[in-house]
Amino acid sequence: MSKAIYRCIELLRLLTNLQLPQANRMVRERTMYLLQWARPERIMATSNFPIKELRSTGPASRRRIWNLAAPHFGLILQEMFGHIQTLMKWMSLDQLCLHNKNPCTKFSQRCNPSISSHLSQLISHRREPQMAENLIRFGIVGCAEIARKVARAINSAPNSAVSAIASRSLDKALNFAAVNGLPETVKVYGSYHQILDDPCVDAVYMPLPTSLHRRWAILAAEKKKHILLEKPTALDVEELDQILDACESNGVQFMDGSMWLHHPRTAKVKEIISDPKLFGHVNYIHSTSTTSGTKQFLEENIRVKSDLDALGALGDLAWYCIGALLWAKDYELPIQVRALPDVTKNKAGVILSCTATLHWGKSSNETSATIHCSFLSHTSMDITISGTHGSVNVYDFIIPYQETSASFDITSGAKFAELHIGWNTKPEEIEVVNELPQEALMIAEFSRLVQAIRTRGSCPDSKWPQISRKTQVVMDAVKKSIDTDCRPVYL
CATH class of the missing domain: 3.40.50.720 (NAD(P)-binding Rossmann-like Domain)
Incomplete structure (x- = not known):
């Protein structure tokens, strides 16, 4: 079975060397992504095998771990075939064969019969009409x-x-x-x-x-x-x-x-902060979204033009922070929103930087939060969620550092060591692997809902417009507070 996976990877590498028509440059980009996806580390992650051991050992040990993972390869192979089919969907296969004289002939001859048959079908037939x-x-x-x-x-x-x-x-x-x-x-x-x-x-x-x-x-x-x-x-x-x-x-x-909502890491973080024993009650959240705009950006970009995007950094960046706070609170609206007086605007009155506080509930169930968004600071997209028993830190929640996986840190039950010379624990990094980039997962979910409406007569899913509306309500409250000399706004 491992040989079959190597054959799939070989096919992908072959596709990167094809002389593709100009219109099919995306094929090469997608193929390179698939090759990155098909790394042994990625396959081991899907097979629940020890990534750290794999990365820290030599070639012989890698081969041993690879062989141990053989029982899991059937599922991996199916996933790779699915990726190859997606790739083929992009391609004008008639042009491919015309330009390369059916380049997969040699490859197919070296595959076992079942793999050769499957790939031959992918190469020989246009799938787009079906x-x-x-x-x-x-x-x-x-x-x-x-x-x-x-x-x-x-x-x-x-x-x-x-x-x-x-x-x-x-x-x-x-x-x-x-x-x-x-x-x-x-x-x-x-x-x-x-x-x-x-x-x-x-x-x-x-x-x-x-x-x-x-x-x-x-x-x-x-x-x-x-x-x-x-x-x-x-x-x-x-x-x-x-x-x-x-x-x-x-x-x-x-x-x-909002693409980040569709990343599997988001669901994993939600699972953790919803665990009352591991995490406890969420009592503080902090989120930032900042970027250092160039002089040209600050003068010419539509996001600083009052007639195009009058909300500026509040609309472009704080939308993420507000959305993340609401997500962490299960979309319960805060009772109070207040901007801080550190607001920076351009000559047209468009917000370039601002900070705000939000407050939920009373007594033991209260939660406080802060957000900061700016076109004037170094790039950041953080969220920190603190609970009564634990804390979570995500440093790239809007756009993950890489497409194929994302991580976050969790600390639970932390205390100071004797004499306060250290801690009794360190943050644990949790990595979440994703098959497709978060934007593609967003498109897939949206398309699934549309398909259900189109083919089964389903009603539109009200979850997503409700999320957007609540985010807009809180953003409006921050704007109102800014416009009223940072007075509190009650919801």
Whole structure:
């Protein structure tokens, strides 16, 4: 079985050396990701084998551990075949064989019969027509930089594909498609109206400036397009309510683009902080989201323009911090929100940096929290959650340090050693491996919900619009406190 996995890896390496047409550059990128995914350490992690021992031993010991993992390889092999199928979905296989004269012939001859047969089917037949019926077809409305990341995610998720791209400038849309290696089958529009009128678009991703969200999201809902809306969702909760009302009345799914919520690490942290014996009651949370903007950014970026993204750092960065605090508190709204007087604004009145405190409950069930967001500080995206029995620290909760895994530190039952010369324990690092990047997991979940609506008549999942609305409510409260000389706002 281990040989079969090596054969799969060999196929992936072969694909990286193919002479691919320009439109299929994403294939090479995806293949390189799969090769990284297929490291022995990754396979051992899936097989629940000791990673530290694997990393600290020599080649002979590695081979021994590898052989011990053989009973688990069946599942791993299935996963790799799934990844290869996803890769093939991206490819114009007719062009592949034309450019390379069926390069997998030699490889197939060296595989055992079952593997050779399976891979031969993948290579010899175009799967796109058969798979198209089950894919959610996305239209991307706007060519912002973040759209590049999400376009990649749409095409790497197993149940979605980019169907169309639109910009107010046709040249900009064409350039986006070319730079990101989108297939020639992707439609390119020079108008947002055109993409919303396209009957072949099931859902839209909107990375537009916040000031444009209300207009275009409502129009999209009226056209029966399911909506993945970039954060912040609106300039205030009144605007967001209009969007959500349009989605509800037209039976379409709504979700905002908070990718970190879909990472498996998030669920693991939640499991720990919800354990009353291990962690206790959550009584303090602190979160930061900061980045050091260049002079050009601070002068020209849409996030500092009052007519485009008037919320500035509050909308762009504090959205994550507020969302994380609410997530840690099971989306219970705080009773009080108050901005601190360290607010920095530009000449147009757009917030560049701010800090706020939030407070929940009374007496033994109370929780306090602080957030800090800034375009003027070194990059950070931390959350610290303290409980009565333990604490958790995540240093990269918004964007993990790497795509294929993420970690966090937990400390439980910590006390000072005698004479207070040390601690009785050290933080434990917990690593969580993920098959796909968090943005692709977000797309997969959104597409699953859309598919259920489309094929089974399911109702849109109300969980996601409720999360967005509560985040918007708290963000509005911080803004109101800032606008009223940092007076407390009660919810």
